[in-house]
Amino acid sequence: MTSGPNSVLFDKGVIRRVYERRVRLAAGNPPTILQIEASNCYARICKLTDRLYITEQTSNILRLRPKIFAEPFLADLQSLKKARYLRRWARRLKDFSFSPEDAIILAYGSFGFDLEKQTVGVDMIVTTDQGLEKNYFRNFDQIEKRFKDMILNLPEPYKDLRLPRVITTATVLTGI
Amino acid sequence: MEKLIVDTDGKLTIPPEIIKKRGLQPGDELSLIESDEGLLVYQGGVDEKTRSWWNSLTQDQRQMAELEARRYESLSEEEKNRMWSDDVESTETETEGDEIDLRAK
Numbered sequence: 172m173t174s175g176p177n178s179v180l181f182d183k184g185v186i187r188r189v190y191e192r193r194v195r196l197a198a199g200n201p202p203t204i205l206q207i208e209a210s211n212c213y214a215r216i217c218k219l220t221d222r223l224y225i226t227e228q229t230s231n232i233l234r235l236r237p238k239i240f241a242e243p244f245l246a247d248l249q250s251l252k253k254a255r256y257l258r259r260w261a262r263r264l265k266d267f268s269f270s271p272e273d274a275i276i277l278a279y280g281s282f283g284f285d286l287e288k289q290t291v292g293v294d295m296i297v298t299t300d301q302g303l304e305k306n307y308f309r310n311f312d313q314i315e316k317r318f319k320d321m322i323l324n325l326p327e328p329y330k331d332l333r334l335p336r337v338i339t340t341a342t343v344l345t346g347i
Numbered sequence: 348m349e350k351l352i353v354d355t356d357g358k359l360t361i362p363p364e365i366i367k368k369r370g371l372q373p374g375d376e377l378s379l380i381e382s383d384e385g386l387l388v389y390q391g392g393v394d395e396k397t398r399s400w401w402n403s404l405t406q407d408q409r410q411m412a413e414l415e416a417r418r419y420e421s422l423s424e425e426e427k428n429r430m431w432s433d434d435v436e437s438t439e440t441e442t443e444g445d446e447i448d449l450r451a452k
Contacts, residue, residue, distance in 0.1 A: 187431050191419075193397055197409070198416035204378060207389060214394040228433040236430075237415040239408060243400050255446040258439070275436045284447050291449060328449040344387055 176294035176336075178222035180251065180283060181213070182276050183229045184299035185340055186244060189213045190233075193240055209299060212340035216297065217247065224251045224293060226279050251283030254291050256325060263317055267310045273303050280335035281318070291328075295336045297343060307337040351388070359388075 188209030195202045202210070217223065225233075230250035233241040261271070261278035269277065280296045298304060307314065315334055322329050351359045361371070369390055378389040393401070404412060419427070436442075 183431065189397075193400060194416040194419050196393065196397060196401060196416075197412035198420050199413070200420060207378065207394075208387075210394045210397055211389070214396040217396055226436075228436060232431055232433055239404075239412045239415060253446045255448045257446055258436075258442065261436075271436075284449070286447075341385075341387065344389075345385060 175219040176216075177220055178224065178290070178293040178295070179216050179220060180224045180226070180276070180280055180293040180296045180335070181216075181229075181248070182296065182298040182300065182303075183226070183232065185209050185213065185297055186225060186229055186233070186248075188299060188340075190236070190240055190244065197240075205299070208344060209340045212297065212343040215343060222285070222288070222290075222293075223248050224279075224283065224285070225249075226251060226276060226283070227253070249285055249287065251279055251293075252286055253279070254282040254284040256321075256329060257282035260318070260321065263321065264314070266317075267314060268306060269303070273300070273306075276303075277307065277335075277337070280337070281332050292332050293335050295338055297338055297340060299340055301339055301341075304337050304339045304342070 188206045192202045192206035192210040195206065225244075225248045227250050230245065230248075233244055257275075257278045260282055261274040264274040264277050265271065276296060276298070279293075281292045283293060284291050311334075318334055322332055349362055349365060351361070353359060365371075371390070375390075379386060401409075422430070
């Protein structure tokens with residue numbers, strides 16, 4: 172990795188594994204390798220930037236979990252809102268064989284809105300899903316072309332939007 | 348990044364400066380993480396964020412966390428999956444009403 176990201180969106184799978192790693196610690200049980208991987212990745216990225224995000228859905232799930240575990244995440248992570256055209260972009264991403272859930276997280280990467288900082292999109296999406304990373308990488312040129320075609324026809328503030336990088340927790344640990 | 352060479356017995360030698368820097372002792376356990384991207388040698392222990400969270404808890408809070416953790420750990424994988432699943436956000440046009448329109452500066 173050439174330079175660290177300024178803004179990172181964690182997918183639900185990453186947050187779940189970090190959460191479960193803490194649960195294991197509290198219960199006195201050994202963590203799994205994947206939980207260690209996600210937790211180390213999370214800790215590493217938290218040192219690189221404070222612009223850390225989750226989707227509204229992940230935030231809603233965390234709010235239903237016991238506060239003792241959920242509150243530190245909700246303090247570290249901002250929930251991105253949906254800017255206009257997020258769903259339109261997600262629909263187009265589904266043409267590249269992404270599942271609805273994957274298409275939504277990718278669309279948040281470009282059209283996720285930080286209400287507080289008034290910024291849109293993120294530099295990087297971190298996921299535990301290797302299939303998502305591979306499919307995105309394999310189709311990136313076509314996805315980029317489709318994205319540029321779409322934002323070209325959108326009003327002014329949307330013309331500067333960009334695609335995020337998609338990277339797995341394992342790649343973060345080996346690549347940064 | 349350090350390069351490790353596998354010898355004929357499948358053993359790896361960690362450079363002495365890394366052993367010194369990480370405070371490794373004979374008998375210390377390291378984890379080998381295998382993924383599609385490759386292999387990762389990981390020194391066990393608790394990551395900084397998790398450790399910092401745990402250290403910030405009072406004794407009472409730790410007991411409460413332990414109770415909640417045991418409750419969570421007793422759930423089946425299916426129950427945990429349900430807990431972490433949310434309705435997938437719709438991508439249909441008619442659900443676009445909650446999107447925020449950005450204004451030109």
